[in-house]
Amino acid sequence: DIQMTQSPSSLSASVGDRVSITCRASQGIRNHLGWYQQKPGKAPKRLIYSASYLQSGVPSRFSGSGSGTEFTLTISSLQPEDFATYYCLQNNSYPRTFGQGTKVEIK
């Protein structure tokens, strides 16, 4: 199975900060990676697909980069509605696997 390791597991940041979350795959997954945002009690929402493509309707402050084994989700200027938990997901092979999540909290 491909292990997806996210870092950090949590972070505290202020509105307006630039925030980056990293996801490392235990083996190469090309660009078969997505990023998801989940707020408490809600279903996850896709932000990024194929590592760097912005989902329609998602603000442009979100961006994704990377290929192979290392990937990054960046929020260029954190907004109040961005405080949530973020997950990466590899869909290169079975079983599909998620990172353990990164909780973004208000400083």
Add this chain to the structure above:
Amino acid sequence: EVQLVESGGDLVQPGGSLRLSCAASGFIFTSHWMSWVRQAPGKGLEWVANINFDGSDKNYVDSVKGRFTISRDNAANSLSLQMNSLRADDTAVYYCVRNGGAFDMWGQGTTVTVSS
């Protein structure tokens, strides 16, 4: 509007069975693989199973193989998950998700609790 509406979650005893359903609307159901993803209380996301367009190809995470069966009814635009031999660690919110891996649309989830 794309909608995925799950139902069937309940409290069930260990060893019991449950069938989850997902009603899909707002898109061409037969054009998409479909998946189930679960989330145990306070934990992360776990992919459970997926199924291809016509139901001829199915994949499962190891922990549910032989116990869970994914299926679809394209005439009714519905997805199902038959869960047998349920264990306490199957307790989770189960989400119906469009696509086989690039999960682009999610239902609101249905809660399965396995407890005596």
